[in-house]
Amino acid sequence: MRIGVLLLPADPWAQTVARARHIEELGYAHLWTYDHLSWRRYRDEPWHATIPWLTGVAAATERIRLGTMVTSPNFRHPVTLGKDVMTLDHICGGRLTIGVGAGGTGFDATVLGNVAPTARERTARFAEFVEVLDGVLRSREYTFRGSFYAADEARMIPGCVQRPRVPLAVAATGPKSLRLAARFGDAWVTTGEPNATDRSGAAIEAAVRRQGALLDEQCAAIGRDPASLQRIIVTGDTEERPLASVAAFEDFVGRYERLGFTDVVVHDPRPGDPVLTDDPAIIDAIATLNRT
Template structure:
């Protein structure tokens, strides 16, 4: 089981650098950040753009993988995102994982004046978005004409450091996006059923089992080994508090490892945050017990 930490791109840069270096030194496998223009309770707080922020972290770290959790078509075009991701893959010496999802209905969805899409429309758009991203990142010259995107002879030279392209991790919960994950992704990201009324540990685990079964079936239909996909669980904002103690986290990780997950990512606790209220030093204690051991 690999462990990762999600950092918000909101702190003064020296503090972000110090925290990223510390987490890398502790042995965490990957660091992630949200890709939003603004976000929930931090809408009126400092909030930096994900790709430049990760590029900065790439320059001050040397081992830890970096990723978006997740970028989406909500305010991005696949050609521009592919070019930025390719560049970050080079700057980081092949340490980027590009997390991608359908996008939601919050601030990002309305800031450019676009209509808010239904879940089906967002899934349609994501399917084409990922198809185009995959084609761009695998090619040095690429064209496409579809319902949502037109690409005319895009140049992607010199290509990715990681071959055949940098890894894509897809956030997916429903049958359509899980099928897309089976077709294109190197990793699957989930945190259960975010809109379900029951967010108890048992209900979340049951939802994840259902999702995993669908993903396995979709992989099998394509002749793909389901074990070839990394499976990343993002610890959600639920009643369960796995960061309450090292023992609670170890139990949590054991349960999700038994469900077939290869990676667990948790939000770095933040002093003053109303949700992630744990002591930030829990990350040190977890590393001492689960990573260094």
Template sequence: MRVGVLLLPTDPWAETVKLAQRLEQLGYAHLWTYDHLSWRRYRDRAWHAAIPWLTGLAAKTSTIRLGTMVAAPTFRHPVTLAKEAMTLDHVSGGRLTLGLGAGRAGFDSDVFGGPAPTRSELAARFAEFVEAIDRLLREPITSHHGAHYTINDARMLPGCVQEPRLPLAVAAAGPRTLATAARYADAWITYGDATHHDITPAGTERIVRAQTEHLTEHCAAAGRDPTTIDRIYLVGNTAEKPLASVAAFTDFVGRYAALGFTDIVFHHPRPGDPIWTEDPGIVEAIATDVLSQLR
């Protein structure tokens, strides 16, 4: 089991660098940030662009993996995102995981106007988005003509450091996005009930178990071994509080390891945030008491 931390791209840069370097020193496996133009309760606060933010951290760290949680077609185009990701893969020395998600109506998509997409439309666009990015990151020259994107002879040179391309982590909860993950993902991301109707610990485990079973079914349909896909659980959107203590975190990790998860990512506690209210000292305690055992 690997453990990573999600930092919001909202704090002063010097503070961000110091914290990222400390997380690397503590032995956390990966560091993530949200990829949005603005975000929910931070909508009127400082909010930096994810790719430049991660690029800056790539230059200030050396071992910790970096990732987007998650980039979506709400304001991204596959050609420009793939080019930026390929470049960041070089800057980081092959430490980037590109997290991708379908997005939703509101926030980022409202900036551009137009009618709000339905869930079905989001899933269809996402499937083509991931397919195009997969090809762009694998091939030096790509053309694609689909329902949502047209790409004419896009050059992706010199290609990724990681082969055959940098890893894609696909966020998925419903049947259509899980099918996309089964086809293209190197890792699958979930946090449980995407509708937030059942956020209890027991309900979340039940939903995640069902999602895992559906992913396995979609892998079988795609002719793929489901064990080739890492499984990332994102903590912080349910009623459970695994950062309440080292014992709570250890118990949580054990339960999700039993469900087949290879990675846990939690939001770093933030003073003043109404949800991530834990003592920031728990991050140090987990590193001291848990990470070495997980390795």
């Protein structure tokens, strides 16, 4: 099981660099950040832009993989995103993974003056977003016209360092998004059932088990080996606290490893945050459990 850490892009830059380097020195496999313009309880707090943030972290580190958890169509166009991704892949020397998701109904959904899309519209938009991002990153020249996006001879030169393109980690919980993960994903990302009222560890695990079975079915339908997808579980705002102790984390990792997951991503605890309340020292304590 590979273990990664998610840092919020909310700290002074010197502090961010020191933390990123420390996480790399501890031997973690990957380091992620959110891709939002503002987020939840940090709406009126410092919050930095994702691509420049990752560019700076790429320059400050050498080995650890980097990524977004996750980028959405709420304020991104896949052609301009693709150019940023290609460039960042060169800056970091091929250490980049782009997590992508459908986007929610939060601040990012309306910040550009748009009416927040319905769930059906978000799903349809996400399908085009992933298809175009995949196409533009694979192609020297790419043309597409759909209901939400268009590209006219979009150039992607010199192309990504990683071939055939930067890996995509597709966040998916329902049948349509899991179909996208099966078709385009190098990895599948889940946090469980995001809108469920039952946020217990048992309920999340049951939801993830159902999602994994459906992903296997979607892979079989297109002739893909389900084992060819990495599977990433992101710990988050649930009743279970896997970072409460080393023993709790070992138990969490063991259970999800048995479910076929290859990677776990934990949030870096933040003093003063009402949700990410675990002791920051736990990140040092569980580092030895990382198995790359």
